[in-house]
């Protein structure tokens with residue numbers, strides 16, 4: 001019987017061929033770090049609903065879901081027609097549009113903390129602007145960020161505790177205070193340093209909940225602490241926004257952030273990002289009838305593709321559907337069935353591991369735990385150790401051999417188009433995956 005790796009190579013000759021050209025063209029042979037897979041990644045031709053197909057004709061149940069951007073699955077007819085209609089009317093009109101008004105209305109309707117907003121082209125741009133706004137508004141220079149919480153790839157977002165990051169000036173890194181997600185630490189930093197403008201976080205924990213925080217308690221305590229110190233709270237809802245609840249994590253848990261960053265679902269699966277929140281902070285971008293303000297105090301914000309009409313049309317369509325149809329409920333139900341099935345399979349095959357996660361985000365950890373399967377309370381170093389690359393790479397490859405594509409480190413992002421059928425197919429595949437991994441001594 002071929003090994004997991006041999007089977008992967010056998011099943012993907014077309015992808016292997018393309019990778020040779022890619023290796024000479026793109027660093028690492030990929031165009032996004034998360035797509036880096038050894039010995040080579042797959043090349044995908046198209047997707048529909050919960051499925052996608054590669055150049056070798058292999059079909060996959062897709063749990064990458066456009067890196068979390070797709071809650072309606074691939075090429076949803078409503079999104080396809082909204083975008084096609086807009087393409088026919090112009091891809092960039094160099095002016096305000098009805099579509100951006102419709103998009104803004106849909107966002108405000110779902111997320112009442114958003115009094116005003118500005119649109120960007122990505123989540124990275126959104127978090128960059130949120131930090132700048134917080135600093136400009138408060139007149140303070142530092143921002144607290146939690147270890148491993150991901151906010152994109154700009155110079156501030158990539159800061160890590162205790163070391164420099166290649167290409168990032170020391171002065172930039174030192175304006176970010178990177179601490180463990182521990183409220184005692186937050187309290188200590190905010191009490192000792194009066195130059196903190198804001199705290200930013202992923203509201204279900206690092207990597208969309210792979211390293212969970214104790215919600216909702218952590219969030220409400222953080223809100224109380226930041227407020228008591230006059231420090232702004234930025235909720236980065238790039239993944240959780242409109243996914244874990246129509247109103248995002250803030251809607252699910254009743255938290256009122258000062259600023260929210262959004263991307264992915266907000267743009268209906270097209271490129272886009274948004275910073276929204278308190279009008280007095282967002283208005284740091286506003287022009288005033290005051291030349292001195294405009295020249296010296298205002299935050300400038302050009303951007304060729306800000307509120308691009310294609311993204312606006314797709315985003316508005318997607319968010320209106322979320323507001324009016326049980327989109328989140330469908331995704332959550334499929335994810336709950338998947339999570340239960342994964343946990344049952346771990347038990348039945350007596351393999352150490354469990355699945356946990358909130359709403360339509362499901363994370364597998366190859367280690368036993370007695371958590372409630374929503375918010376895993378295993379210490380983060382243990383979760384990380386269980387997700388060692390030797391295990392998670394084999395897991396991903398073995399799943400792909402069975403026609404299932406999942407996120408790195410064993411996470412599933414479920415859409416409203418995943419049904420019992422796809423979940424059943426995934427669970428059937430999982431039995432084979434675990435058996436093969438066991439045969440190879442990986443688990």
Ligand SMILES: Cc1ncc(COP(=O)(O)O)c(C=O)c1O
Nearest residue numbers: 122123124150151152238239263
């Ligand atoms: C929580 C979070 N913030 C920000 C970003 C950056 O968004 P983008 O990839 O659109 O730049 C991501 C991307 O995955 C994210 O997960």
